[in-house]
Amino acid sequence: MRKHFVLFIALAVCTAVLAQPRFVPDQEIRKMGEVLFMQPRKVVFGFSNKGNAPLVISRVHPSCGCTSVEYTKTEIPAGGRGEIRATYDAGVLGSFVKYLEVYTNASDNPVLLSMHGRVVASATDFTGDFPIDLGNVRMSTNYVEFDNVNMGDRPVAEIQIVNTERVAYRPQLMHLPEYLSAEYMPEVLPGGRSGRIRLTLDSGKLPMMGLNRTSVYLARYMGDKVSDQNELQVAAVLLPAFSQMDSTQLALAPVMRLSSTDVHVSPGENGRSVTQTVMITNEGKSTLTIQHVQVFNRAVGVGLSDRTIAPGKSAKLKIQVTPSLLKKERARPRVLLVSNDPHHAAETVNIIVNR
Numbered sequence: 001m002r003k004h005f006v007l008f009i010a011l012a013v014c015t016a017v018l019a020q021p022r023f024v025p026d027q028e029i030r031k032m033g034e035v036l037f038m039q040p041r042k043v044v045f046g047f048s049n050k051g052n053a054p055l056v057i058s059r060v061h062p063s064c065g066c067t068s069v070e071y072t073k074t075e076i077p078a079g080g081r082g083e084i085r086a087t088y089d090a091g092v093l094g095s096f097v098k099y100l101e102v103y104t105n106a107s108d109n110p111v112l113l114s115m116h117g118r119v120v121a122s123a124t125d126f127t128g129d130f131p132i133d134l135g136n137v138r139m140s141t142n143y144v145e146f147d148n149v150n151m152g153d154r155p156v157a158e159i160q161i162v163n164t165e166r167v168a169y170r171p172q173l174m175h176l177p178e179y180l181s182a183e184y185m186p187e188v189l190p191g192g193r194s195g196r197i198r199l200t201l202d203s204g205k206l207p208m209m210g211l212n213r214t215s216v217y218l219a220r221y222m223g224d225k226v227s228d229q230n231e232l233q234v235a236a237v238l239l240p241a242f243s244q245m246d247s248t249q250l251a252l253a254p255v256m257r258l259s260s261t262d263v264h265v266s267p268g269e270n271g272r273s274v275t276q277t278v279m280i281t282n283e284g285k286s287t288l289t290i291q292h293v294q295v296f297n298r299a300v301g302v303g304l305s306d307r308t309i310a311p312g313k314s315a316k317l318k319i320q321v322t323p324s325l326l327k328k329e330r331a332r333p334r335v336l337l338v339s340n341d342p343h344h345a346a347e348t349v350n351i352i353v354n355r
Contacts, residue, residue: 273320
């Protein structure tokens, strides 16, 4: 009997030793090239869990205050993927090397990631900061998001642009809806210089709660027409207002809980669609109503078993992802849930596709 017990303990210890997460970055060094002075640059370090146990990042420590970081905070299963997003403020001219120390449950020692580049007053290579090429002008992005906007808010987003020609250029956005206004800085952009387009959202003029999407178009020259090439997509998420509720009403309100806010999917054979299920549970004291279920990406489809959920009950949210369509979309794949829960008026399920 004692031998069997000792053998059982030995097997358990061996199993614990063998089950380990492993943090493997896609790249340990990111070469950023030329970065324009005072125009922050964001880079993404993708990584995989190559181990056989869940991976958790406890913290990411940048080497200086000039770098801010965001990272996947949920548990990453074996074979799953995550991201570390670092933004360098580009506040000092000259060459730079910045480090990130990544602490995980895979090791007592941090993994070191680094960013290399050079901050310049005027750039000669625009492809890094301005990947969207419209010919005579390049942009930092052609997709803008205003997330979780409350009624009455006037959030601002900026698009960086550069004039790649020698002659001056006057930027102009076409087909702006009434809830968007644009400011051009400067109004006339000299050849070879960069500028900004500042978009301001008037939340009071948004047509509906939840996700609002529209397209605007950057005129490349006088008399330019709209096309897929000069299109910018703009998304805004307007939250329901609960400011009129008193403490008693809040105490009796529904409470939405999701089984997961990050869904990891692996592409099916031959690029076929794959499906995952998220459970939505009402932990409150009154009926939970899911008012809107919306997707940001055409590669994602959803199905909800019930829009009204009694206290203590749950509903199934089925999420279907078609990997072959992901590359054609600009928006990050995710699902938005808008409900009558005053504490969690909008919840987002992020979809992470394993490679």
